[in-house]
Amino acid sequence: MLLMWIYRAIALLILVLTVRELWKEEKMQMKICACFVVIPLLLRVLMIK
Amino acid sequence: MKEKTSGRLSFLRNKLFQNLFCALLILTVAVLTGYEFYTFRHYREEIRVPEGTEIQHLSDYLPSLKGTAGDTEIYVFRGEEKGGSLLVMGGTHADELAGHLSAVIMAENLKVTRGTVFVMPRANNSGFTNNFPQEASPMYVEIPTAGGVRTLVYGSRATNPVDQWPDPDLYTHFPSGQGLSGSETRNLNRSYPGRENGSFTERVAFAIKNLILENGIDLTIDLHEASPEYPNINSSVLHERAMKLSGDASLELNDIGISMRMEVSPATLHGLTHRELGDYTNTLAVLMETANPCQGRIRGATNAALAVSGKDACYEQAAKLGYLYVPYDENGVPIEERCGRHLQAVQVYAEALGWVFGEEYTIDMSGLPGYDELVKGSVGDWLR
Numbered sequence: 433m434l435l436m437w438i439y440r441a442i443a444l445l446i447l448v449l450t451v452r453e454l455w456k457e458e459k460m461q462m463k464i465c466a467c468f469v470v471i472p473l474l475l476r477v478l479m480i481k
Numbered sequence: 482m483k484e485k486t487s488g489r490l491s492f493l494r495n496k497l498f499q500n501l502f503c504a505l506l507i508l509t510v511a512v513l514t515g516y517e518f519y520t521f522r523h524y525r526e527e528i529r530v531p532e533g534t535e536i537q538h539l540s541d542y543l544p545s546l547k548g549t550a551g552d553t554e555i556y557v558f559r560g561e562e563k564g565g566s567l568l569v570m571g572g573t574h575a576d577e578l579a580g581h582l583s584a585v586i587m588a589e590n591l592k593v594t595r596g597t598v599f600v601m602p603r604a605n606n607s608g609f610t611n612n613f614p615q616e617a618s619p620m621y622v623e624i625p626t627a628g629g630v631r632t633l634v635y636g637s638r639a640t641n642p643v644d645q646w647p648d649p650d651l652y653t654h655f656p657s658g659q660g661l662s663g664s665e666t667r668n669l670n671r672s673y674p675g676r677e678n679g680s681f682t683e684r685v686a687f688a689i690k691n692l693i694l695e696n697g698i699d700l701t702i703d704l705h706e707a708s709p710e711y712p713n714i715n716s717s718v719l720h721e722r723a724m725k726l727s728g729d730a731s732l733e734l735n736d737i738g739i740s741m742r743m744e745v746s747p748a749t750l751h752g753l754t755h756r757e758l759g760d761y762t763n764t765l766a767v768l769m770e771t772a773n774p775c776q777g778r779i780r781g782a783t784n785a786a787l788a789v790s791g792k793d794a795c796y797e798q799a800a801k802l803g804y805l806y807v808p809y810d811e812n813g814v815p816i817e818e819r820c821g822r823h824l825q826a827v828q829v830y831a832e833a834l835g836w837v838f839g840e841e842y843t844i845d846m847s848g849l850p851g852y853d854e855l856v857k858g859s860v861g862d863w864l865r
Contacts, residue, residue, distance in 0.1 A: 436838045439646060451720050455500050460493075467510075475518065479643050 447473040459462060513821075516849040520720060521620055522610040522641065522816045526634050528602060530556050530588050539601075542695060543677065551685045552643050553606035555692065556588045557599050558846070564596030565834045565842035568693060568764070569827055570721055571601070573670050573754070574620055575608035575636025578788050579771050579819035580704030582633065586820060586863045587827070587849060596844035598695065598831075604703075605669040605685060606643045609636040618775070619785040624816075625862070626861040635775075635788055639667035644679040645844045648802035659753040665752075670703070670768075673757035686757075700726070700834055703754040703768040704823050708777030709796055709805045713770055716742035716820065720759025720766040728768060730826070730833040739767075739825060739852055765834075769826055771819040772807045789816045821855035 450473060454466035490500050499775050513754065530536070535557040540547035571584025584602035591598060603609055612635075624631045642648075645667050652666035653659070655676055665671045667682050675686030693701060700723075707714050719727045730793050734741045746755040746766075759766040774796045775778050775788040781795045792813030800809035829847060836845030850863050 436646075454503060458496075460499055463499055464506075467503050467507050470507050471511050471514070474507065475515055476646075478515065 436479075440479060443473055444474045447477055493636070502781075506807045515683070518611070521612070521634075522561040522643065524610075524614055524621075524634060526632060528554070528556075528585055528588055528611075534588075535559065537599075539606075539685065539688045539692070542691035543684055545620055546684060546688055549681070550607040550610055550641060551605075551688075553601060553603045555599055555601045557597065558591050559597045560593040560595040560845060562595040562845075565699045565831075565838070565844045566597045566599070566696060567827075567831050567834070567844055568599040568601070568696075568753075570604040570689070570701070570703045572603040572609065572636075573605055574638045574668075574705060575603070575605060575634065576616075576638050576776060577704075577706035577773060578622065578633070578635060578770075578775070579706050579714065579773065579816060579823055582624075582816065582819045582860060583704050583823035583827070585633070586860065589865050590848045590850075590863055591807045591846055593847040594847070596831075596842075597696070597844075598844065598846060599692070599698065601689075604638060604689065605682070607640040607685075608669070609634045609680070611637045611641040613637040614638065619783070619788055622785040622788050624789070624861050624864060625859075626651045626864045628865065631861070631864050635785070639664060640660055640685075642671070654752045655683065659749075659751045666691070668752075670705075670754060671752035673752055673754060676762040690758065690761060693758060693764050693783060698762070698764045699838075700830060701754065701758055701764045701766050702830060703766070704778065704827075705768055705770050706773035706819065707770050707771040708780075709807050710773055710779065710799065711770075711803055712806050713742075713744055714772045715740060715807050716744055716770055717826070718744045718746055718755045718768045718770070719754075720746050720755050722759055723765035723767050726765055726830065726833055726837050729837055730830045733829050734826060735835065737825070737829075737852070739822060740753045740764055741822075741826060763778070767830065769823060771822050772809075772814045773819065774814065788842065789817070791815050816860050817855045817858070819861055820851075821850070821852035824849050824855065825852040 505865045537555040540552040546552045572581040588600045619635045621632050648663040650663050652661045672682045674690050716806040729739045755766045755768045774793045779795050831844040
């Protein structure tokens, strides 16, 4: 269970960094690409799948 | 003209607008998919066992599973007379519908007068809470019955990653040290004999091993399916101690028109029921396979109809070209035929236990359909 929370925290960290990059990114197509990384990460942090 | 359009749509170049648009897109897709994942994970299919049926839980054999998705129901049917004991597992792989459904039909119809039968229709319960990624599998299948439509889950071959995550690059089986691909770490049928403090899937395997040890189960049958191009179908894979039993049972099945090949479990292939349960307990471990085109690599449209009817034009063509290991024509391999094979085989194996090992191992059971009854009717006739 502790490990699960550690993995969840790692996923949250990657999520925050990816969203930060998405926010700073200039090109719209790159932003959309980032969305497809952020969605599964968000679900992972929420432990939905 | 171009400048005018650009001017009207200039807000599209606004960075804040772009970021908010992305945030909205993320939230919309996450909510929609998340809702679907969440409802699938928490869906509970009904297994309508007769009133008064003894129900145990896998967590009775390993308390750390209590309250987790690894806990599952075990239906126990005890005869008035003492005899042999049998464990039937369905749903080791939750995408192998005939294995799961055969165990459900057993749980809902079985009557035992001699010996004891344990039925576990959702051996890897967590596998029933998710789909295998990139397979486009259906999430549910519907079976019409006299009392209305019954909805069954079409799950995944593996434990839900919510329960065990992340996968290693290489899965090292305990205790053999055999190396397998990382995703096999969530495959119950690569996790036996399991570990009390191991991964989630190893703990489920450990609890099943304890169930067999504590109840002195004489015969364990694990019901599976595989793609029609897989050589090892319409067959039983058995631990070497189950050779005599399987030989007699296969001959009997052959006599009633069901061809059942026999394969002895390779001694160096670890983690499977037919190897480890035979090695680590005194049970006679047997695994049975039927053909399911819904799992195959050359299938066409993948949906609930294919899972039930087993009809697929690509497989029909493959059979004409001689690429399959099972008879396959325009009628496909319907669920009635697949469950019929499993249920007939379970009955013959249970009967053979008495022939081979003597009176004290006899199991007398009734109430289950045979192959002919299922093929001539519908699986829905045998669901409550």
